[in-house]
Amino acid sequence: MANYHRNNVENVVLGHHNRSKFSSTLAGHFRLWNAASFRRVIFDAVSCGASSRYADRSDTSSEKPQHQQRTTKPNNNAKSEKLSDLLSIAEAEADVETKKKEEKLEELKRLVKELQHEEDSAKRTEAAATVRLLAKEDLEVRGTLAMLGAIPPLVAMLDEAQNEVDSLVASLYALLNLGIGNDANKAAIVKVGSVEKMLKLIESPDGLDSSVSEAIVANFLGLSALDSNKLIIGSSASISFLVRTIQSKDNKSSPQAKQDAFRALYNLSIFPANVAFILETDLVVFLVDSIGDMEVTERTLAILSNLVSTREGRKAISAVPDAIPILVDVLNWTDSPECQEKASYILMVMAHKSYGDKQAMIEAGIATSLLELSLLGTTLAQKRASRILEILRVDKGKQVSASYGMGAAVSAPICGSSSGKADGGGRECFEEDEEMMSEEKKAVKQLVQQSLQQNMRKIVKRANLPQDIVPSDHFKSLTSSSTSKSLPF
Template identity: 65%
Template sequence: MAKCHRNNVGSIALDHRRATKTSTSGGHFRLWNSTLRRIIFDAVSCGSTSRYKYDNDGGDGEITSTASTSRREKHAEDQKTEKKVMNVAGNEMGAWRKKKEEELKEMKEMVKELEGEDLMKKRMAAKRVRMLAKEEGLEVRGTLAMLGVIPLLVGMVDHDENSVESQIESLYALLNLGIGNDANKAAIVKVGAVHKMLKLIDCSDSSVCEAIVANFLGLSALDSNKPIIGSSGAIPFLVRTLRNLDDKSSRQAKQDALRALYNLSITPTNISFVLETDLVSFLIHSIGDMEISERVLSILSNLVSTPEGRKAISTERDVIPILMDVLNWTDSPKCQEKASYILMIMAHKSCGDRHAMIEAGIASTLLELTLLGTPLAQKRASRILECLRIDKGKQVSGSYGGNLGATVSAPICGSSSSFTKTEGRSVEDEDMMSEEKKAVKQLVQQSLQNNMRKIVKRANLRQDFIPSERFTSLTSSFTSKSLPL
């Protein structure tokens, strides 16, 4: 500021001398007067002089001043926007906090009503717990459990004074509390809910039984609960419920019972309890029902993994023909895979089952499956064929349909020239290989003829339909080629 003042004072003195000369030279007082006023004004305004000078010279100062003003205005607008956002967020947070406080207050009131003696209020409170646990999600289920509703609801299950409606509301409230919450499932079993539910199985109301089945399904999903439920007597109840359900009964209850039995059969210690019932027989003869076949085969897949389970399945009448029929269900690849798994385990573990499969004519079905099945079904079918053939390097002695009298060896590859006598091979070995080739050719030819009969049957042709000579010649030539097993 001082520097500016000194410069302006010097300018005033110089301009004053020039003005004096000008005034003496001939009446230019007006010019001197205006120049002096401008100089004095510039000296007084000091810093403003440069701004106006820039404005007159090119406008750079005006651009700088405008940009600075624009930044200040934008900053002010940003502050206002941020303030509005904070206000909105604060309002939403306050509303959320208020809502949570109201929900917590409501849940505490429900707990008080469940602890009371008024049966009507207890039933209404259980109904509200049921709906709240269903609609509000995991957080509310955890909060309700911490408030202690689980023991109160379990206490309502077998209370003699409670009506059927109260029992149903409490059972479904427990079911919803356990959905997606393993801690709640464990807590429900820990306080004795399983035994209390089993006390109600003799009641005549089917709705209560369906609610109990649904609870066993949910609780059995937790691994730590499986042995507890299995040893409690729930498995016979589920089997009886499954057998007693008819076409008019709830399909959902039937599916729930099967899924609960599947969960329980995963634990090996529960299989002995399953085998004490007639579940295996019921399952095998229910395979034709397409609505439950996949679940039935899943349970049998768990049972066949233990020696006692395999024995129970093997001794069941017509089990191998039934499972063979499943292998032809091309519209149900999952069932094919599960049936082939059961047969694979049986063939691998039991020589008697292998003989039964050969006598039932399973070879043609397996050959078809290796060509038309899913990759997993093809792999399992190939393993079954291997199990049927090998026995310490030799083939299992038997016949396809009782007519195959030779020993069947590994797949024969190449033409008949591959069986020519080589150096060091005895005549006996050559004869054996020739017999093996004939056996495989006969097996493949019979398989193709069997498949042709199936195609004729599916096409609704005459039963006495005789394939043409063309087809016979094709099958004969095809048997000389190897098959991918």
């Protein structure tokens, strides 16, 4: 029995190796285990479902998470502590910000209440000045003040403080700043009757202080930027006031007020219904006469560009003496491309709509200016110049074709009656007429070429180009069909 157990244990330990080898190996490296010990080890391994080798691994693996847990616990705690610190800081900052907003809201409420106190005018003036400063650069404050009801008391101050310049200036500029970048506020300011109250100040028999006048012009400029306000302001007497402002020559209006008045009139002229109110004044004559003053010429041409879009506006511009020659002269202002673009637009619309204006342009020598502009102007100016040239060429061609038609109808019977031979005298007369016409055409062509060469030399001289420059293909395309029909000489 003992032998059996021994042999059995040896078979289990040795596997497919021989005993001698196992014995020699054990003799050199290991101590021999007895049979009972091996039986115990084997029994434990079988009962656990794994060998002792895997049991050791499971022990080490079970110990490993415990070691990791011990090492990571402090890190998790540190992270959670940092996170809680950040959250507490964010909450503290949010509380501070909320507190600031609450304090600011309370201050704005206090200002609105002070604006509503009619008894203490000094306090109201001070509150209006504060509103003016707070609303100057803060869009959020403008909306908050309007929601709290700051606009009606500020407009009411225009009625109640007519003789107090400081109060009027403070309330007017407070309204101006409340409307900056806020269309809802602009509409609300007009809706509560600010335009009528400003006009009452303008018509005051005691006269109007220059600072108050300048503040009113600035308000008209800001309020007229909103489309829904354009007709309300334009149909009032505000246009006459603005025209008087830009025409002032006794230094009653500051340069800033004049610039604001030009811009306000431009905003109002965008709306076609206001053109009739503008034409009731002498604004168009003043605008045409102002062309040449480089401080206001661009704004002047901008207003005329809006007026020329209506039939009444075109008639008013054409009725001004020398309006067409003045506009044509602007095309030669190489130092002001913006003015060239606006003047070419006005001339293009007038040439397209009115035959009389086209004749006046031809008489003013517009062809030379258009050729120069089509070569040296901006891209937009070149397109407009080419369009005007095309309009003039087509119209001139129609006139010449009509005149030649009438001549043929009259001359054909006369030539035929000079001789009884159909193929004799008639043909001879026709050939002579054709020779005469060819000579006329040659003379006209020669004159046109001379005129174009002179114009080209002027253009080259203006552009400071070499005198032997070769005309571009664009110039050739413009002059290839140039005869007495298209370009005057």
